[in-house]
Amino acid sequence: MYELVRGPLVWIAFIGFFGGMAYRFIAMALLARKDRVVYPTFDAKYGLRSLLHWVIPFAGVNMRMRPFYTLLSYTFHICVLVTPLFLMGHAVLWQESWGVRWWSLPQNVANVMTLVVIFACLFFMVRRLVRPEVRNVSFASDYLLALLVMAPFATGFVAHHQWLPYRPMLIVHIASGALWLLLIPWTRLIHMAWFVFTRSYMGSEFGAVRHSRDW
Ligand code: HEM
Numbered sequence: 183m184y185e186l187v188r189g190p191l192v193w194i195a196f197i198g199f200f201g202g203m204a205y206r207f208i209a210m211a212l213l214a215r216k217d218r219v220v221y222p223t224f225d226a227k228y229g230l231r232s233l234l235h236w237v238i239p240f241a242g243v244n245m246r247m248r249p250f251y252t253l254l255s256y257t258f259h260i261c262v263l264v265t266p267l268f269l270m271g272h273a274v275l276w277q278e279s280w281g282v283r284w285w286s287l288p289q290n291v292a293n294v295m296t297l298v299v300i301f302a303c304l305f306f307m308v309r310r311l312v313r314p315e316v317r318n319v320s321f322a323s324d325y326l327l328a329l330l331v332m333a334p335f336a337t338g339f340v341a342h343h344q345w346l347p348y349r350p351m352l353i354v355h356i357a358s359g360a361l362w363l364l365l366i367p368w369t370r371l372i373h374m375a376w377f378v379f380t381r382s383y384m385g386s387e388f389g390a391v392r393h394s395r396d397w
Pocket residue numbers: 188192195265266269271272275292293294296334335336338339341342352355356358359360362363
């Protein structure tokens with residue numbers, strides 16, 4: 183079972199992730215070409231100005247109004263992207279499989295970053311339950327998505343600390359990691375790819391057409 187999960191499943195996950203992302207990019211580019219407003223509205227100056235305001239913490243009014251959420255959201259995103267790429271346990275696998283030597287995080291730093299992701303996902307779920315303005319626009323899929331994001335972090339953490347039998351836990355971990363990668367292109371998690379385009383489009387429309395700010 184372990185060999186099956188560690189071999190073919192990991193291949194399926196990576197091919198599915200990159201293939202799915204490529205498909206979504208091409209489909210979106212073709213769709214945008216059909217629209218008469220999207221491409222002509224893009225404006226490098228206003229697009230970049232908006233991106234800059236949305237990438238820098240606290241540069242926007244909305245972010246300053248919710249300082250704790252902003253801080254948590256930025257920390258969460260750094261941890262969610264950096265931890266899996268620079269984890270010692272993963273670096274060993276890259277080296278075993280491809281001979282690639284990879285820089286890796288000290289184990290206690292990785293543990294803390296993992297806990298940050300788990301805490302942030304729990305926070306996102308609780309926030310959706312208790313804040314009426316967010317609850318009104320929340321669906322069951324939002325909670326499932328937070329659980330999906332959390333799953334490889336929780337299972338990787340438990341496997342590493344060997345709180346449950348190691349091998350079975352690692353199998354569950356790799357399966358959840360594969361699901362994570364496979365579902366990104368087909369769920370709202372694709373915002374990681376759309377962010378640059380949606381933000382620069384909004385910036386362009388607000389700046390060049392409406393002559394106002396969007397942050
Ligand atoms: C799909 C292929 C994957 C494989 C083969 C894999 C394999 C492993 C292995 C061998 C460990 C080490 C356990 C130990 O230290 O004994 C581990 C830990 C971990 N993995 Fe993965 N993993 C995969 C995907 C992912 C993904 C997609 C994520 C997150 C997005 C992830 C997050 C983690 C975390 C957070 C830990 C441990 C955290 C800690 O040490 O505190 N893994 N993984």
